[in-house]
Amino acid sequence: MNKKVGAKAKVKFVYYCSKCGGESRKWSGQCGECGEWNTLLEHQVQRASSLAERFSGFAPDPTVQMLGQVAIENIKRISSGSAEFDRVLGGGLVTGSVVLIGGDPGIGKSTLLLQYLCNIGKEAEVLYVTGEESIEQIALRAQRMGLDGHSMKVMAENRLETMLEIAHKESPMVLVADSIQTFYSDMLTAAPGSVSQVRESAARLVRYAKQSGCCVILVGHVTKEGALAGPRILEHMVDSVLYFEGESSNSFRLIRAVKNRFGAVNEIGVFAMTEQGLKDVSNPSAMFVSKHGAEKPGSVVLATQEGTRPLLVEIQALVDDSALANPRRLCVGLEQNRLAMLLAIAHRHAGISLNSHDVFTNVTGGVRVSETGADLAVLMAILSSVKNRAVGSDLIVFGEVGLSGELRPVQRGMERLKEAEKLGFTRALIPAANKPKFGSKSGGSNLDIIAPRRIEEALEIFDV
Missing domain, CATH: 2.20.28 (Rubrerythrin, domain 2)
Incomplete structure (x- = not known):
């Protein structure tokens, strides 16, 4: 029929x-x-329409080439004017790339982009498209921060087709869509923020970036768990995924690259929030390590590695008698499961049982540490709090602890030692496999290397 x-x-x-x-x-x-x-x-x-076909495809003329003949010098980078932000991006914004930035509301995503777009606008055309705020609100923020608004173009629009049409006319080098959850396409009947609208809007913007060579920056909302809202495939479509980290009560902000096709993964940039916007922190180790007037139990300085940067942070632990049947195990900035593992290791190999104690661990400065190289520092801080004995403010610690009590090496140990030496530390507790080959001194300096093979040896050295 x-x-x-x-x-x-x-x-x-x-x-x-x-x-x-x-x-x-x-x-x-x-x-x-x-x-x-x-x-x-x-x-x-939805079926593809003529408008969709206009933006379909990433490359208009695909060709087959030998890998060794590909001209990689054609990749151009745009500096944001911030050494920390460029570090996270791998050296700057890459033309034709798509960057997704996520973070909690009010953490500073729009402030960061507004600040650096004004810097980029002095060298190239930029366009800031906002779907959440009015252009008057953006102008007030720029005036409060003391920025030159004459170097950046701004537009308030939610319709995707209108934004792409204007972008074709203006031909900016950098295009910002703030935020991706507020845009909608006429091709779909779903409401803005739905999975279909977010997916379609991101796909069309990715096509535009690849065809025009414009660098597109997408701002994304996050869920209660801290993950980017919308379909998971959104992170697979873009070239770089950056997360804003930090507490609203803390002036420090961290940008972490969890995905980057043009740079190192897990690279971080450290910023300080001021009245004039975000300022680079050139020496974050000195900011995160507090200088106590006297040595305090439960405090250990960890030399961790974030991307290509060694970073010194302070690990704090507090062990106290518990009145609960199930004692509390609380981690701030550390992994909960690894804390339970380290407590079991302390019981089995150090003979210290904490079954009737509450254990609290914290990384100062709002930094999140996820690498296994923090195991030894966390365990030493816990045991220092149990015995109420300080391990010394001139000591840095790093190393992975195995289930059998052995100390396992970590990567880039020499860079961590050099960073500690630069800040005036004189001793280092590290795994034996990370010990420098030229003796107990690091590079002929005053940094004494103590390199036990097992956790029992580390505890005997400091008599904790």
Whole structure:
């Protein structure tokens, strides 16, 4: 039977997982790809229109080349005017790339972009498109920060097609969409912020960046758990994913690169929030390590590695008698599961049982440490608090602790020692495998290297 003339085509839907981006033809309570519950969200399937075909494809003339003949010098970078921000990006913004920046509300995402776009606008064309604020609000913020607003173009718009049309006319080198959850396309009937709208808007902006060579910066909202809102596939579509970290009560802000196709992953940039905006912190180790008037138990300085940068942070621990049947184990800036593992190691190999004690650990300055090289410092801070004996303010510690009590080496140990030496530390407790080959001194300086092989030896040295 022939279809009736003018009959509307049946609307088709698919379901995408907000955690892993997996696709399903029908809804179910559990994602078949990652196993998460209640994460499948509806997405309307639309046929490609002439407008979509206009932006389809990443390269207009695909060609096959030998890998050794590819001209990599064609990759150009745009400096933001900030050494810390350029470090996170791998040297600056790459033309034709797409950068996704996420963070808690009010942490400084719009302030950061406004500040650096004004710097870039002095050298190249920039366009700031806001879907949340009015241009008057942006102008007031720029005036409060003392920025020159004549070097940056701004527009308030939520419709994706209008933004792309104006971007084609203006041809900016840097385009900012703040935020991606507020834009919508006429091709979809879903509301702004839905999975389908976020997915379509991001895909169209990625196509525009690859075709025009413009660097596109997307600002994204985050969920209660701190992950980027929207489909997980959004992170796979872009070239770089940056997370803003920090507490609103703390003046320090950290930008961490969790994905970067043009630089190192887990690279961080450290900033200080001031009345004039975000300022670079050139020596973050000196800022995160406090100088106590006297040595205090439960405090250990850790030499960690964030990307290509060695960083010194202070690990604090407090162990106290618990009145609860299940004592509390609280971590701030550290992994909860590794704390439970370290407490078991302390019981088995050091003979210290904390089954009736509350254990609190903290990384000062709002820094988050996830590497295994912090194990030894955390364990030494806990045991120092238990015995109420300080390990010394001139000591830095790093090393991974195995389940059998052995101390395992960490990467880039020499760079960590040099950073500690630069800040005036005189002793270092490190795994034996990280000990320099030229003796107990680091590079002929006054840094004494103490390199035990097991956790029992480390405790005997300091008599903790």
